[in-house]
Amino acid sequence: MPKIKKAKPEDAKEISDMFKTVYTDKYSYTRKDEVRKDLENSDMTSFVAVEKNRVVGHGQLRPVENYPFTDKSSMEIGRLGVHKDYQNKGISKQIVDVLNDVALLRNPDFFLSCFNTATDYSQRALKHIGFTPVMLALGATHDYANIGQSNSFLIGMKVNRDELKEQATVYVPAEYRKLAELVYSNLGFQRKIRKKGKSDGDLSDFQSRLERTIASSKEMIEQQSCTGNFITINLTRPAAFEEIRLAEQAGLVVIGLIPLYKRDDGERHDRLIMSYPQGLDSSKVKIYPGLNKKFADLVFDSMER
Numbered sequence: 584m585p586k587i588k589k590a591k592p593e594d595a596k597e598i599s600d601m602f603k604t605v606y607t608d609k610y611s612y613t614r615k616d617e618v619r620k621d622l623e624n625s626d627m628t629s630f631v632a633v634e635k636n637r638v639v640g641h642g643q644l645r646p647v648e649n650y651p652f653t654d655k656s657s658m659e660i661g662r663l664g665v666h667k668d669y670q671n672k673g674i675s676k677q678i679v680d681v682l683n684d685v686a687l688l689r690n691p692d693f694f695l696s697c698f699n700t701a702t703d704y705s706q707r708a709l710k711h712i713g714f715t716p717v718m719l720a721l722g723a724t725h726d727y728a729n730i731g732q733s734n735s736f737l738i739g740m741k742v743n744r745d746e747l748k749e750q751a752t753v754y755v756p757a758e759y760r761k762l763a764e765l766v767y768s769n770l771g772f773q774r775k776i777r778k779k780g781k782s783d784g785d786l787s788d789f790q791s792r793l794e795r796t797i798a799s800s801k802e803m804i805e806q807q808s809c810t811g812n813f814i815t816i817n818l819t820r821p822a823a824f825e826e827i828r829l830a831e832q833a834g835l836v837v838i839g840l841i842p843l844y845k846r847d848d849g850e851r852h853d854r855l856i857m858s859y860p861q862g863l864d865s866s867k868v869k870i871y872p873g874l875n876k877k878f879a880d881l882v883f884d885s886m887e888r
Contacts, residue, residue, distance in 0.1 A: 584634075584673070584674075585639055587630055588631060590622055592623050597637070598629075598641050601640070601666045602664050612641075612664070621643065626645065627643055627644070629642070630642055640664065640666065640678055642661075643662040644659070648661075657694070658686045658693075660696050660709070663675055663679070663705045665704060675704050690743065692744050693742055694714070694743060696709050697736050698739075700868045700869050701869060706871035710874070715740055715874070716874065716875050716878040716879070717738055717770075718738040719838050719882045720735060720838060721735045721836075721838055721858060722809050723736050725807065726808070730867045731864075733809035737875060740841070742772075751775070754776075754824060755855070761881055762837070762885075763776055765878055766878075784822050786822065786829065789826050796812050797833055800858070800859035801859070804859075814857050814858070815844060815855070817852045817853075817854060819852045831888075834859060836857060836858065836859075836860065836886045837855060837857050837885040838882055840855050840856065865883050
């Protein structure tokens with residue numbers, strides 16, 4: 584088995600060369616300078632798998648990047664990659680085990696994972712350390728993996744503090760109840776799920792957000808063949824039912840449910856995530872069997888309605 588060691592800046596070229604066997608040159612980690620920049624960042628910790636003096640795998644522990652549903656102190660396991668000739672040999676699991684040990688020492692509120700679904704080996708590696716899938720970001724980026732369509736990402740979450748899981752009431756339409764129960768039960772959250780409720784507010788602000796989301800999504804799809812846009816719906820309000828229906832009528836689909844989503848005002852609410860993906864072939868989205876596939880199938884079901 585390969586030896587796992589902490590990565591150093593001088594490993595940048597070998598790491599970028601390894602990623603070139605996995606992704607196209609559109610992916611940042613195929614560029615040596617981009618890799619070196621992260622290796623020199625004291626807030627990030629990277630490990631490599633080395634076999635016969637050759638880097639064959641990589642993984643990184645870093646503060647979460649650009650996700651509003653965690654805190655700055657939360658940690659993300661990312662940049663996981665294995666040379667194409669060494670995949671499906673347990674290397675990802677070795678790297679993830681080391682990253683998980685380091686993460687636990689830092690004791691953050693949340694752990695997060697975000698992996699390209701062009702392959703499924705990284706999902707297998709994360710299964711045994713307790714990540715729960717909460718979002719399938721469909722068509723979120725350029726085609727990094729040369730699969731013939733924009734790449735999708737499965738986002739997993741692990742909550743490290745029991746006090747964050749306290750009882751709450753949420754409003755979820757019946758057709759999404761299975762998805763909600765899957766997320767809540769596997770994260771260990773206590774939630775009373777109501778399948779109907781009475782509207783409690785003006786929907787004009789949501790309608791404006793919805794229109795902006797659709798317009799920007801269409802522009803991204805036309806110009807870049809991908810869309811990273813999504814809209815969030817606060818499930819602690821009965822108005823969630825009406826907002827979900829408005830989004831569905833506009834062509835959006837449910838892609839996830841993220842507990843404790845943090846808004847700019849610092850308040851946390853469970854949020855249903857909806858996006859506007861178009862023309863995706865679901866067979867090109869590789870999902871590992873078990874919990875991840877159960878979650879993805881519920882998302883795909885919502886697309887077919």
